[in-house]
Amino acid sequence: MWRDPGTESEQLDGLAAELIEAGRIARAATTRREIPDLKYAAELRASLLRQMPALRTVDGLAPVPPTRPMGWVGPERRAAGHPQWGTRREWVADDDILRLQADRRDAGPEAGRRWEAGRRWEPFAGEADTARETSHAAALRPAVRWHMPVRVMPARWVAVGLAASLAIASLMYGTVSLFPDAPTATAQVAVDATLTRGGVTTPLAVGAELKSGDLIEVGAAGQATIAVDKSFVRLAAGSEMQLDGLDPNHVLLSQLDGRAYHRVSVEEGGSYTVVTADVEWTARGTAFDIDRHRWGSDGEEVRGLALLDDLSLSGPNLSDSLDQGQSATFRLSGSDALEGDTALAPITADTLADAWLIRNAELDHLAGLDLGELAALMTPTPLVTPTEAPLPTELPQQPTPTPKPTPKPTPKPTPKPTPKPTPAGPTNLGSLGIVYLAETGEYKFNWAKYTGSWTEGKTYYKLVYEAWDAIPAFPGSPYWACLESRYERTWTQEVPIGDYSVRVQVVDETNGTVIRAQTNVVRLKTLPPTVALGGLSADLSVPGRVTFSWTGYSGEWAYSYYKLVYGPAGSDPSYLTGASYLAAPGVGQTSVTIEVGAEGFAPGAELDLRIQAIGYPYDSAYAFAQTTVLTFTVPTSD
Numbered sequence: 001m002w003r004d005p006g007t008e009s010e011q012l013d014g015l016a017a018e019l020i021e022a023g024r025i026a027r028a029a030t031t032r033r034e035i036p037d038l039k040y041a042a043e044l045r046a047s048l049l050r051q052m053p054a055l056r057t058v059d060g061l062a063p064v065p066p067t068r069p070m071g072w073v074g075p076e077r078r079a080a081g082h083p084q085w086g087t088r089r090e091w092v093a094d095d096d097i098l099r100l101q102a103d104r105r106d107a108g109p110e111a112g113r114r115w116e117a118g119r120r121w122e123p124f125a126g127e128a129d130t131a132r133e134t135s136h137a138a139a140l141r142p143a144v145r146w147h148m149p150v151r152v153m154p155a156r157w158v159a160v161g162l163a164a165s166l167a168i169a170s171l172m173y174g175t176v177s178l179f180p181d182a183p184t185a186t187a188q189v190a191v192d193a194t195l196t197r198g199g200v201t202t203p204l205a206v207g208a209e210l211k212s213g214d215l216i217e218v219g220a221a222g223q224a225t226i227a228v229d230k231s232f233v234r235l236a237a238g239s240e241m242q243l244d245g246l247d248p249n250h251v252l253l254s255q256l257d258g259r260a261y262h263r264v265s266v267e268e269g270g271s272y273t274v275v276t277a278d279v280e281w282t283a284r285g286t287a288f289d290i291d292r293h294r295w296g297s298d299g300e301e302v303r304g305l306a307l308l309d310d311l312s313l314s315g316p317n318l319s320d321s322l323d324q325g326q327s328a329t330f331r332l333s334g335s336d337a338l339e340g341d342t343a344l345a346p347i348t349a350d351t352l353a354d355a356w357l358i359r360n361a362e363l364d365h366l367a368g369l370d371l372g373e374l375a376a377l378m379t380p381t382p383l384v385t386p387t388e389a390p391l392p393t394e395l396p397q398q399p400t401p402t403p404k405p406t407p408k409p410t411p412k413p414t415p416k417p418t419p420k421p422t423p424a425g426p427t428n429l430g431s432l433g434i435v436y437l438a439e440t441g442e443y444k445f446n447w448a449k450y451t452g453s454w455t456e457g458k459t460y461y462k463l464v465y466e467a468w469d470a471i472p473a474f475p476g477s478p479y480w481a482c483l484e485s486r487y488e489r490t491w492t493q494e495v496p497i498g499d500y501s502v503r504v505q506v507v508d509e510t511n512g513t514v515i516r517a518q519t520n521v522v523r524l525k526t527l528p529p530t531v532a533l534g535g536l537s538a539d540l541s542v543p544g545r546v547t548f549s550w551t552g553y554s555g556e557w558a559y560s561y562y563k564l565v566y567g568p569a570g571s572d573p574s575y576l577t578g579a580s581y582l583a584a585p586g587v588g589q590t591s592v593t594i595e596v597g598a599e600g601f602a603p604g605a606e607l608d609l610r611i612q613a614i615g616y617p618y619d620s621a622y623a624f625a626q627t628t629v630l631t632f633t634v635p636t637s638d
Helices: 005-030 040-049 094-107 127-140 156-176 355-364 372-379
Strands: 185-197 200-203 215-228 231-235 240-247 250-263 272-276 277-281 287-295 297-307 311-315 318-322 327-332 340-344 433-437 442-446 459-467 480-485 490-493 497-509 514-518 523-527 536-537 545-549 559-568 580-583 590-596 606-615 622-626 630-633
Touching: 094 297, 156 231, 185 240, 240 590, 250 355, 272 287, 287 355, 287 433, 297 372, 318 340, 340 480, 355 580, 480 490, 536 630, 559 590
Parallel strands: 250 272
Antiparallel strands: 185 200, 185 215, 215 231, 215 240, 231 250, 240 250, 250 287, 272 277, 277 311, 287 297, 297 327, 311 318, 327 340, 433 442, 442 490, 459 480, 459 497, 497 514, 497 523, 536 545, 545 590, 559 580, 559 606, 606 622, 606 630
């Protein structure tokens, strides 16, 4: 086998480096360098190992780690353990190794290091080592096993390091265990509802922990209740709610669709905010109801009711505060932009006579909560379902009966077949929506899609009706519409003047007539034609002021206020079509004074003016009465 003499020299270089390093470590231990303070070391070890043993030493000295810098790995080496320095050479005969060793011996110790033909040699070991080097030559011929110099670490310090690692890991794990991220919201009621988190939709389960960013959607026949600390929100069928912020004292919700009843309880300085498009409803301790529903072809209408304490609104060009017993209504365009003005009105008895509000009043009454405006809905014995009725705290004590003699067993009667269960009633299709279209005088009905079995040509939506106080049901009741497609879920038409009970039923006539599903019954009082109040007069007797007078509305319909609307001459202004107004006189007023120079009433302006009595039947604005248009020129100061 041929080897390069330089390769053997490099191997000897590595061995020498290891010996030098080992000697340095031994000297460091002997001179007691890098020895920690004994008391400090004992206390550290006791703290980490949770015990205080006696400090053990060897010959009065504690073992210490070597002084070699951390990360030192010795000479850089390449594959097969050879040092990086030197060059690759041809292999030489084994007897050349002995010749090279003889050359080194002949050079003598005074020669120092010898360099020949680019080879690097170690200092000559001396004559005394000649025999030993010669005996090692044969061992070097096959191969050299390299042992990288490593830090000598006493067992005691290894144990201390392990204990420290375990202590730190335990501390970190304990921190996570002792202070977990507690759920800030939970689902208390979940019927036909889903939870969407991170783009994944799953059924919402009772007791589910909810996080910020979760989206809750309630089906057409479902409901849900979400608790955030001491506050909660009840979601009606067809509603959608985004949970944007769940800090118990700073709750932020986005009501995307449908109806929700909010009950707020936050500490002083906290807030509870519901966002509907660009408008924020903020409460600090109250009960309120928000209904967001479709309006017109692509718009929406939002109505909020302050049922307990006050409620503030804010948005683009909007800053209002609702006192208890007031409502606010505004409309949104198809792009969720606020349209027109916000209508503030008192909450009427007709508004409160709503199945959703009655249901929430019953539940709050059972919970012992202050009902505010809802108190008028409660009878001495509220109507509740058996599962929600309060249970008695104690069972009545029954007298202990006197034991009777054991009677003779009576022969068992012949068992009768178990009767088949009675089929369940129609599926709840949710609420029936009714919108009055003031522009055309028509009514638009809308409802949720039926998701059960549907046979084309045999299954229909029937919009059935009866006179108020009667329950409409097909086939005994008349109907206004019969729609054959399950995707046709709206019907728009004029309705004769009257007082009706209305509902939608899913009728299946595949085998006989079966009602598969139905909405709730809604009272519909069709609106009468707008009453003419006669002319609008203007009194200019006081300089700088104009007093307008009119005949008051005395019809049977409840209105919320008058609106003195205006527009440029020839515009035929109406509040229902978005006209601006100069004043909103209250119910019963028949005159109002406007200062010259007020907004919209500039001196010399030519305007069309009229008074309208505005109400909100079916949650939309309607003019029950109005004056004729007065074309008027605002007086100047001259």
